[in-house]
Amino acid sequence: MADIAIIGGGAAGAAVFGALLQQDSTDTVHWITGGSKAGRGIAYGTPDERHLLNVRASGMGLYVDHGEDFVQHSARHRADVRGTDFLPRRLFGEFIDAQVQERMASATQRGRCHALYAEEAVHITSRADGYRVQLAGHATLRADAVVLAVGTLSPRPLRTVSASALASGAYELDPWNLPQRTQAPRRLMVIGTGLTAVDTLLSASIRWPEAELVAVSRHGQLPFVHPALPITPFPEQASLNEALLACSGAAPMLRQIRATLRNHPQCDWRSVIDGMRPINAVLWQRMDLAQRRQFLRSVRWIWESARHRVAPPSAEIIQQLRDEGRLHIHAARVLGVDGQGPLDVTLRTRSNQILTTMQADLVVQATGLDTAVAFTQHTLLARLLEDGLAVADPLQLGVSALPDGRLINARGDVQPGLYAIGSLLRGNLWECTAMPEIRAAAHAMATALAPNGLPLPAAISA
Ligand SMILES: Cc1cc2nc3c(=O)[nH]c(=O)nc-3n(C[C@H](O)[C@H](O)[C@H](O)COP(=O)(O)OP(=O)(O)OC[C@H]3O[C@@H](n4cnc5c(N)ncnc54)[C@H](O)[C@@H]3O)c2cc1C
Incomplete structure (x- = not known):
């Protein structure tokens, strides 16, 4: 040594x-x-x-x-x-x-x-x-x-954020350090709906109890929730993993997983995802560059939500905020963030491609690693x-x-x-x-x- x-x-x-x-x-x-x-x-x-x-x-x-x-x-x-x-x-x-x-x-x-x-x-x-x-x-x-x-x-600011928005103090790049503000925001928008966004929403809901909370991401997909208690491992995981290791690229792997779940309707899909953990690195290493790129483009969003799940108590609070009408989740692409505070956020809604502009007093970027x-x-x-x-x-x-x-x-x-x-x-x-x-x-x-x-x-x- x-x-x-x-x-x-x-x-x-x-x-x-x-x-x-x-x-x-x-x-x-x-x-x-x-x-x-x-x-x-x-x-x-x-x-x-x-x-x-x-x-x-x-x-x-x-x-x-x-x-x-x-x-x-x-x-x-x-x-x-x-x-x-x-x-x-x-x-x-x-x-x-x-x-x-x-x-x-x-x-x-x-x-x-x-x-x-x-x-x-x-x-x-x-x-x-x-x-x-x-x-x-x-x-x-x-x-x-x-x-x-x-x-x-x-984190680096998204390309769609203007210099004036960045300089305004109403755009926050560090989701774990919500700014101290003399005035509570009426509307706070979080860009991202993953685990980081969940943290931000939980903190903001306490810090500013009157604020309307909005979270936006391309698919509007929140992380899936862990079961309250550990689930039994899928009994046929070993043969599934073997089949996955024989696949070439993410699309056939997804088909394999879907087929397995169809054939075992009693099985909790989360145990299948967890059971892949020992082979995930190998699956990734076996993909060539084009296959990895394809995975990042088309599968990553759903894989991350399924693999990195949220704790049940956190999910309950998020659901409660949604039920109370305090939190709205949008599936939309952020096309621009502009202004000097409040900020104008231009969105293209995923379902109908319609452009809208939403005003927010504070925008927090929580787009992950x-x-x-x-x-x-x-x-x-x-x-x-x-x-x-x-x-x-x-x-x-x-x-x-x-x-x-x-x-x-x-x-x-x-x-x-x-x-x-x-x-x-x-x-x-x-x-x-x-x-x-x-x-x-x-x-x-x-x-x-x-x-x-x-x-x-x-x-x-x-
Ligand atoms: C919000 C969040 C929640 C998570 N929750 C979990 C969980 O529940 N369970 C789990 O297993 N994993 C969780 N993770 C995954 C997590 O990434 C790891 O568990 C772990 O914290 C990663 O640690 P790290 O040391 O690699 O990185 P970091 O925690 O990022 O630490 C890196 C450190 O290096 C310092 N540093 C950077 N550059 C330099 C330099 N030039 N000189 C000196 N120091 C430097 C930084 O300041 C920082 O303190 C979570 C991750 C995040 C972001």
């Missing part, structure tokens, strides 16, 4: 850091957390109790080998916690913090060297004796290996691309990399010692952003970087 620098203070960075601290070595693990509270990131930094995990408590954890830790941790802080609950994300942030603190204390006792830096990394250079990581405060660290755990990129590194203003990534140490995925789904996270450089070679984890790997793995995948990837990465290699649990290596 050698000195390692982990860049990114979210859950993925915490998982790699914790896994590396377990190993006995005289080398140093540097964790560059970027200023915000270490371990929280966007997902678990929210203080809003209505922002729930979309994975049951028993499925959440930071390390692969500590299955029930989060449930036990939560039970110490709240009454009646069950493994099947969807708990507030804030609790998971606190759990990460506790887990990392514990590992740091044990590492210190064992003389395992580690260091935290609450600032951003702005540049990485490759030298004959490893990497130099430059921090925003001008310090430079030497490392033999670097792990990029920088998460999702800051941005992984387009070629267009990013993220200093570190932009410079990595400029220096040829990394290249953008051809579909702008993060960076080009191998499935184990090793980056491909501009020459098309593996860039030795430079790794990524999490959403930067979407182009290679597609599903790599939720905790079950992240903690497995973190363990595998720590194993690869270890001198003798930690054994990988069978469930992960399979």
Whole structure:
């Protein structure tokens, strides 16, 4: 093993850091957390109790080998916690913090060297004796290996938003930081209807109880809802998965899934989708570029809604807001956002193609993950691309990399010692952003970087 620098203070960075601290070595693990509270990131930094995990408590954890830790941790802080609950994300942030603190204390006792830096990394250079990581405060660290755990990129405004709308203060790009306003908006429009939009609507409904809420997306599709209790796995999943692996492209896969559901009307479709989880990365990797493009164009919207479902308590509030007439969902394309506040939003309705203009006092962009590194203003990534140490995925789904996270450089070679984890790997793995995948990837990465290699649990290596 050698000195390692982990860049990114979210859950993925915490998982790699914790896994590396377990190993006995005289080398140093540097964790560059970027200023915000270490371990929280966007997902678990929210203080809003209505922002729930979309994975049951028993499925959440930071390390692969500590299955029930989060449930036990939560039970110490709240009454009646069950493994099947969807708990507030804030609790998971606190759990990460506790887990990392514990590992740091044990590492210190064992003389395992580690260091935290609450600032951003702005540049990485490759030298004959490893990497130099430059921090925003001008310090430079030497490392033999670097792990990029920088998460999702800051959202870029949609192309249809005018400069005046952006400058008006009535267009919000950060859906998790609703602006403080002296006057409550009469109408708030959210662009997007996925999980991020649900968070925004839940927060806005409390913050501005009198506001009319509108959410718009091309299909107007909200995330589907998790069943209140876990469902029985589909008994014929293994043969379905085999059939899916034999398909070429997303369209035959969809036909296969539909046929299976028709032939098994008693089966809950959600168990079929969940049962595909172990093969999703392989299905994605087997698609060529044209098939992936086709998937992104035609299937992604419904796949994301079916795969990343909302917790039942959140769905109930959204339904209640709709029943009360406070929330309206539109299936429409946003053609323009203009004005200086209130903003005029021009929409083309999906069902009849009619153009309408709707006025909103506040428009919040909640269109999901941005992984387009070629267009990013993220200093570190932009410079990595400029220096040829990394290249953008051809579909702008993060960076080009191998499935184990090793980056491909501009020459098309593996860039030795430079790794990524999490959403930067979407182009290679597609599903790599939720905790079950992240903690497995973190363990595998720590194993690869270890001198003798930690054994990988069978469930992960399979
Ligand atoms: C709203 C939301 C809810 C989610 N809910 C769930 C859930 O319930 N269950 C689940 O399993 N998954 C969930 N996810 C998926 C989630 O992406 C992962 O669980 C996890 O939080 C991702 O962590 P990350 O560290 O990869 O990214 P992030 O959380 O984005 O963290 C990256 C961190 O790196 C920092 N950073 C960026 N650039 C630099 C730099 N140059 N130098 C230093 N630091 C830098 C950023 O400031 C940030 O703190 C959710 C995601 C979101 C967005």
